[in-house]
Amino acid sequence: MYINNSNITLPEDPNTIVWKYLDLSKFLDMLLSRQLFMSRSDKFEDQYEGTFSEPTFEEIKKIAANNPKFLDYYKSHREKVVISSWHINEYESFAMWQIFTQNTEGLAIQTTIGKLKEALYPEKKVEQYIGEVKYIDYKKEYIPFDDTFFPFLFKRKSFQYEREVRIISDVTSNNLKIDNGLKIDVDLSLLIEKIYIHPKSENWYKNLVIELVKKLGYDITIEKSDLESDILI
Template identity: 30%
Template sequence: MEAEKTAVILARLRLGESAASMEWRIKMLRAYARENGLAIIKEFTGFENNPLHESDLFDESLNFIDDQASKITIILYDDCILEDSAISKRYKQLTENGKVELDNFFHPCFVEPTNSQIKIWRYLTLPKFIELLHSRELFFSRADVLRNDDRSEGTTLTNAGRAAVEMLRLIAHHHGAQPLPGQPDITVAQMVSLLATKNQAHDELLKQFFISCWHMNEHENFAMWRVYSEPFGVCIQSTYDSLVDSFNDTEYGFYRKDKKVYAGEVKYVDWDNYYIPGDNAFWPVMHKKREFGYERELRCIVWASGKELVKVGVELDKLVHRIYINPYTPAWFHQVIAGLCNKYGLGEDRIIQSSLT
């Protein structure tokens, strides 16, 4: 029989951050351990500004692990060892002895809202709302399909990036055999070819990304009603923590190591002066033009190859805080939504008629 895998939690926040933030951090790490079959035997939590290789909490956790008989996983949020120190050398020794490994929950492409209870909104047409109630699943749009509304969706190159590539092409036309500055093992012409291949490959990769889009705001938004709903539409209001905790799918989940639902804020940038990082395939789908900044978008993303459609199961009672009815609907439409909510067990007490008229 395989021995139970054990873990310790190392939850650190900077001095001055709130106790509520620490509570949320610990909650996430506990859920991550539970979802991935790790039994927590100790928790180290606290506020400090030191990097991990100088952390008293990390040192304390290594002391504890050194006394254990079996290998221990340290579950962190977003820490890594950047420099040599007495603490990092000790960690390396314990690693070589098969006693410890680090497991980070955080993904660098997905920056969570600083306020885990920020309100989020999903504007829906009536058919999509009914489908959500009936299936109890969130629909995730394939990333390349989103280009029907925004042609730059998921692109690897901004205007600045395209200009740089075009300049490189011009140089390759006259000096293609010369080595690339700083990279003597590759020529300018080879780099141009490599970039073209990479861009084509990413366009195909977009077909494997599936996205659920939410709007972050403390209030409903007139522009979002106009763009993303319809006269007989509704808006679901939730919070970030309720959203990520609501996933109860048999295949995908926010706290899973594999088959993960990633979640984070979209970064809005100046397309003429910004270069999208190229070291991770998620970066292009987490950047948008600054002109779309009014969307204040939170994205949930699933990476699923070989699928045309992705839906992720949710607990509706946990996800749905309020249901706002489009401000332009007639009074009788309230009873239609109330009937649907009662039929599917949500109750009509969550329904609010929008006052944006």
């Protein structure tokens, strides 16, 4: 179950398709633990993650002139926010396969916004929010800072291809020490609608994934990527 926040926007249609591209080891860890890994926000490759655009930062600096702790809070806050990223797309994305799977042994989880919401259990430790990322010009556009989640729902325009939806949790009030991330309980039978195997993978690999999923007690539809269909000529 996710917590609704009227300031956080999402596509209205619950049947909007979303994807998560990952390697086999992370996928198996998810199945074995029955949990979803959320990465600490300052561990992402994008160094701007959870930071502010220039117009917003100028405003924050004025406030911080009389209250230095105000700026320190935003700097340290990134260590207390964890994120699980998903990609909105009706179809598979060739770019996502290339960027988020390191070799031909990658997988893609397909689900919907509605199922993503339903699959989250109420967490005793942390609350979860789901929001769509907005892509802006960090030199010109303003990011509101009246909500501590806002910096994590904006990215630079150069990342527009990600079309990202995020599950976000803030563990500040829970006194949790986060190293690389945090695992949260999820209903995987609800979460995973279908699994797609990397388009460049061999048939033996697809059969291995099918066997592993079955032995772990899951009934999940597994398909070879549509990007590797037979050429008609």
